[in-house]
Amino acid sequence: MSRPPSRRRRLSPRYLVAAVVAVALAAAAWVWWRGAAERGDESPWRTVQVERGDIRVAISATGTLSAISTVTVGSQISGQVTEVLVDFNSQVRQGDVLARIDPRTYEAQIEQGAAQIASARASLAQAQATLRNAELDYRRKADLGGRQLVSRADVDLARAALDQARAxxxxxxxxxxxxxxxxxxxxxxxxxxxxxxxxxxxxxxRTIEPGQTVAASLQAPELFTIAEDLSKMKIELAVDEADIGQVKPGQPVSFTADAFPDRQFRGVVDQVRLAATTTNNVVTYPVVVSVDNSDNTLLPGLTVNAEIEVSNRSDVLKVSNAALRYKPVGDTAAPQAGGGRGGAAMLGELERVAGELDLDQAQRAAFDAALAAQRQRAEAARQSGGQRGPGGGQGGPPPGMMIRMGQGGGDAGMQAQMRQRMLERMQESFAGFTRTLNPEQRARWDAALVSALGATRVTLYKLVDGAPQPVQVRVGASDGTSTEVRGGVEAGDVIITGERARR
Known part of the structure; x- marks a missing residue:
């Protein structure tokens, strides 16, 4: 009796493939939908935040280690070296014997000279005896000549003999x-x-060996080179002309040597030398760095890679350099120095400096009066429609004259003249205030005034409620990645660095 056929059937492979494809399509659709939603919420701006931190500005250079004082010991005489008492790396003290040259030639010369001196002294005794005889003969003949007992010629001959004996x-x-x-x-x-x-x-x-002949004729031969006190050494760095203006004595230096890759050494700029060197049209200046080598680790002649710290700003506001380069389409404004729209910021900077000078009541009143007068002139110049500096009227450049830096800036000579002109006018405007300052306060004020006029100001674009808002800031030190900023920004502000490509 046959069994009835089963109602359960196996699923066809075609259905399995179709199910897998359907699941994959659903997942892809979900991913696309989510990405589209995210893109719809994505900001059209690329941004960074203003941060508070440190900025260290350093200049890189290479150089060679050497002893502070290196003495070359030579020979002033010729002869054969009979003995060499020191070798490489020998420690010596002043007066220690390094080598000896055969002295027999000079001993013979001393004996010969002594004999010649003895002979000359014998000749002197003979000449003195002849002189005494000539003196007696002259006296006798002069006495007889006075009594007309000898001729006048005999007296003259006696006198001549006396003179010859004396000679x-x-x-x-x-x-x-x-x-x-x-x-x-x-x-x-x-x-x-x-x-x-x-x-x-x-x-x-050491360049000599026993038995070698030293020939000293026009130039003394070099026998030894002695480094004096290797516990203190120096580095001669070659600094590019573009950076040499920032290097000053006393600045800290950090450096490394290939011989000690895991260590970092430190030194101090000791001297900036004026003897420029030109190699392949590249001008460099030698900078001498003093190094403490009390542990005698460093060796003369090592090549080092050094960084001269020219500025170290702590706890300052900084922003990525990309934010300084961003300009909206159609905005051709260039960074400004001193005048222009940075006038108010500059006066604010001077007000901040005045607050740090510990002014008394009379000095503060003089400053407030000068500052108010300066702001009134600037406001009058602004209302008149002229582009004037922070002094307005007599305190800034003439209408239409704007000091600009970077791309689109004017001639460097004109910029320098404008800065000098503005400095003179600002000094004139604050002359009454500066007369009340003591020497220390005046030095700080003058330095701040020069710094404020020479400062570069740029426009950043802060993102506020999804829209760019221009703010002007004063830029300071830069380490190549971030730049110090002061002005209309605070830590945490969002600054635009670029625009995203539209899709």
Whole structure:
């Protein structure tokens, strides 16, 4: 009896494939829908926030380590080296014997000079005896001549003999002095056969061996090089002309050497030398950095990579450099220095500086009066429609004259003239106030005035309620990534750096 067919049937592979495809399409649709929703909410601006932090500005340069004082020891005489008492890296003290040269030649010269001096002294004794005889003969003949007992010619001959005897004595005495000097020269050369160290230090190089002949003719041959006190060393850095204006003595320097890759060393700028060097049309200036090497780790001749810290600003407002470069389409405004729209900001900066000068009541009143007068002139100039500086009228540049920096800026010479003109007018406007300051306060005020007039101001675009709002700030130090800003921004403000591509 046969079994009835089962009602359960297996699913066809075609249905399985269709189900998988349907699930995949649904997932893709969901991902696309979510991305579209996110894109719809995405801001059209690329932004960064104003942050508070530190900015360190450093100049990179390479150089070579060397001893602060290196002495080359040579030989002033010629001869054969008989003995060398030091080697490379030998520690020596002043007066220590380094080498000896065969002294026999100079010993013989000293003996020869002594003999010549003895001979000259014997000649002197003979000349003195002849002189005494000539003096007696002249006296006798002069007495007889006075009594008309001898002829006048005999008296003259006696006088001439006396003069000759005196001249012979003088010549012999000069010969003795000459022989003494010659013998002293031989004695000095004899002492120079012993080469001694002129300083305390360490021997860096030695160029002679026992038995070698030293020939000192027009130039003293170099025998040893001694580095004096390697506990203090120096680096000679080659700094580019574009950066040399920022380098000042006393600035800290950090550097590394390939010989010690895991260590960082420190030094201080000691000197900025004026002897410029031009190589392949690149002008560099030597900067000397003093280094403490009390642990004797560093070695002379090492090549180092150094960074000179020219500025270190702590706890300042900073923003990405991309924000400084952003300009909306159609905005061609260039960064400004001193005048223009930055006048109010500059006066605010001067007011801040005045608040740090510990002014008394009379000084504060003088400053407030000068500041109010300056602002009135600026307001009058603004209402008249002229583009004037912070002084307006007599305190800023003439109408239409705007100092600009960067792209689109004017001639550098004109910019310098405008700054100088504005400085003179601002000094005139605040002359009554500055006369009330003591020397220290006046120095700080003058420095702040120069800094404010020379400062560069740029326009940033702050994102407020989804729309860009221009604000002008004064820029300061930059480390290549971020730049210090002061003015109409605070920490946390959102600054536009660019626009997103529309889809």
């Amino acid at each position: 012979q004595v003088a010549a012999t005495q000069a010969q003795i002095r000459q022989q003494n000097a010659s013998t002293e020269t031989a004695r000095v050369n004899f002492e120079r056969t012993v080469i001694t160290s002129p300083v305390d230090g360490v021997v860096l190089t």
